[in-house]
Amino acid sequence: MNPVRVRFAPSPTGPLHIGGVRTALYNYLLAKQTGGKFLLRIEDTDQTRFVPGAEQYILESLNWLGINPDEGVGVGGPHEPYRQSERKHLYKEYADQLLKSGKAYYAFDTAEELDAIRKTYESKGGAFQYNAATRGKLKNSLSLSEEETKALLASNSPYVIRLKVPAKGEIRFQDSIRDWVHVHTSSIDDKVLMKSDGMPTYHLANVVDDHIMEITHVIRGEEWLPSAPLHILLYQAFGWTPPTFAHLPLLLKPEGNGKLSKRDADLGGFPVFPLEWTDPVTGQKAKGFREEGYLPEATINFLAFLGWNPGTEQELFSLEELVTAFSLERINKAGAKFDVQKAKWFNEQYLRNQPIESIAKQYVEHLETSKAEAFVGLYLDRITFPNELKTLAVEFFEMPVTYDEQVVTNKLNEESRRALELICDKLPDSVSNWNAESIKEGIHQILEESGIKMGKVMQLLRVALSGNGAGPDLMISMELWGKDSVFQRLKLALDKFPK
RNA sequence: GGUCCGUUCGUCUAGGGGUUAGGACACGUCCCUUUCACGGAUGAAACACGGGUUCGAUUCCCGUACGGACUACCA
Structure with a gap:
């Protein structure tokens, strides 16, 4: 295909709709694929609908996603001005x-x-x-x-x-x-x-x-x-x-029929705008993909697949891969319903491929580096959005207040209680180097000596230490909590568990 | 109302005159595992309807139904 010249021509009447973002993306993909140009033109011919900040918002959105124009408002070019007014x-x-x-x-x-x-x-x-x-x-x-x-x-x-x-x-x-x-x-x-x-x-x-x-x-x-x-x-x-x-084709609302609107987003609890937007008149805020915790790569990938597919079974595409794979002919005719679940799935895929170091630095910066990284490693495949990490980290290091009742009733008995007591008594001395590996060994040894099976106590131990019946790797968790905290937790649990 | 566009699992979709109609998300079951999650395996799940054309239509044609967009001195 010869180099194309394509344009994205939004009107600055408010935040850019996510459907508009997809339009911009497709234009960008075709431009890059053919070695052509992607222009941004602002269609502000309706003076009555001008909204301050909307143009800046458009620029920032495209920039966040990495689909920057080659020509147009913000970058200039041979056909200036690019603002219709x-x-x-x-x-x-x-x-x-x-x-x-x-x-x-x-x-x-x-x-x-x-x-x-x-x-x-x-x-x-x-x-x-x-x-x-x-x-x-x-x-x-x-x-x-x-x-x-x-x-x-x-x-x-x-x-x-x-x-x-x-x-x-x-x-x-x-x-x-x-x-x-x-x-x-x-x-x-x-x-x-x-x-x-x-x-x-x-x-x-x-x-x-x-x-x-x-x-x-x-x-x-x-x-x-x-x-x-x-x-x-x-x-x-x-x-x-x-x-x-x-x-x-249009982007449709997830439930029922019709064009996807801001209203649907509010109802469904998901964003329809790339970035958070504050209405300059009412001060009302509308959610943005970025602030919700969507990664730009995931947002691009998800959007690209709403109405287009490469005809192969590959689903994960970087922007560069999309540029080569894209074609107008493979765009569907029928409207596509916006599916939050799928959007989340894409985000999880990209999240897991992120380097742990950078996530730790960005989202749990309040922890010391090695601790932060270990913590991220513990939770990365259990979350959808990186910004969940902060709250998770705070909760993680707090002493449990309540204990999973079901686990306590089911697993607490004379034997398991004795196991917890043994661990509490013997573990500090048997583990000289407090790390996940030695902790595991120590616990194994203690249980083996007393003839108690792992399966009978592990979940109870988890509840005793964290309060929760489920969670990430216990040994690494124990390492992160530290020796003192672990024994504090154990004593507290032994005290609070029904006798 | 008029004009135009569309219709394959719940959702995103592949496919295309003869297929066990394929994949992904979500869902169920199983495996892995100290639990949960991840991962792996597996299951349930679709061609809107009616006429043609044809040896044969989900696929082509025509209708019907349903859905959508547009119908401004808005974009």
Whole structure:
């Protein structure tokens, strides 16, 4: 495949949705695979929806995941600026071009007027379309005389520029994921290209920029599929060759149906945003994958597999491996439900491959290094998120307060009690070098001498020392607790256990 | 309502005119083990429905049902 130029073009209206992150990822993968360029363009043409901090959030999210743009906001490039609000003047020129060639026209209907018309249509059970059938009856440069139009423009009446969609014809294009898609122009309405505030709409800005920025492949969410024919029409109106389109399947909520939303995340207790986000107005916080404890590699791998697979049985892919394995053709058509369990599983896989030293340094920094590393080694394959380690470490070094009752009732008897007492009496002297290996030997020896079977006491010993009926390797645990603490624990248990 | 898109185990998916319909997550059982977890083994579990086409359809075609997206001077 030739080097592609692809773009991720989010709108800075809030935190980046995880579905958007997947879109960015797929764009990045194709760019890297073909030796092409991945651009980041900020689509901030709606001034009413601007949210401070959102752009920075987008940059930081991509950076966290390691899918950095080659060109665009934050990095610059040959087509600066990459923020659409800063390219405002440009769109007007192109709109004028369409106006001149008769492909577009002025419309003076106010938003209120159109709303009213829509309501009447709805009350009759129909749907209003601003198109070839209705435009003659509305207030625009097609229905008005030239003088009237000029007068309106001269009087500074607010207006929009609309695309004059042909009454008849079929638009067809070949989507990389869905193959041929056909739509009749009659079902497309005369979309607004320039808003009355002088800003372009998404449709115009997107087509103009993709053309100027030499975008070869538009990879975006399925929600754009219905407007793709309109975009094709725009390319045709300008006389440009449209890029290749690929419309990605949606990310669905885990329960029931529908697009994955923030609401689902709150309900399900999992994030839908890459990073934690604090709403600048309400101050409300939304969870992020990063803060929850997901590793960037795991997040990437999980996301890549939501709607795509390599066709082999390999499931674990580094970003580099994804770059080589990825292909648009292997993307699924149907939406994918977001599965937290699978996300966790991916995280566990990556977590276990992390070097113990760095995890220890990052998450249990309050412990002395060798202790911290031993502790991490003890718990690494029992956790999903590294940030669980901190609490675990605190609990681990605390004296038990309660004891697993079931184990005590089942395992505590004369014999096992005697075993605990023997260990308490003899272990300190028999183990000179307090480490897991010698502790194990010592206990074995004591039990053997007294003719008591290991299986009869080990779980009780665990409960006596930790309070829990289950947990990590006891001998290593004992080593970490230290001799003094172990005997303190034992005495406490012998005292508290029912006689 | 209209337009468009989709439908293989509970979930993510492989496959594709003749297969024991494969894998992964989750779940059950067993093994390992001082317990739990990890790991290993194993089990249960799917082609939405109805018509065609065909010697044969889960696979191709057409309908139906169901689901979804879009339907703004939002992106």
